[in-house]
């Protein structure tokens with residue numbers, strides 16, 4: 001599953017508006033502040049990504065580009 005940066009941005013805004021503690025995690029771990037989470041999304045957008053990368057094999061837009069099936 002790949003979430004767009006725009007989707008995550010809206011979700012962050014609604015979480016913050018509801019007064020919930022921030023739970024967004026970066027690839028390095030986390031959690032981070034709402035401010036840092038938005039800065040991270042801005043960084044992804046600046047890199048031309050439309051999706052928040054969720055693994056180490058992504059296409060130019062940040063979407064998972066697939067993985068070879070693990071063989072027994």
Ligand SMILES: [Zn+2]
Nearest residue numbers: 055064065066
């Ligand atoms: Zn992947």
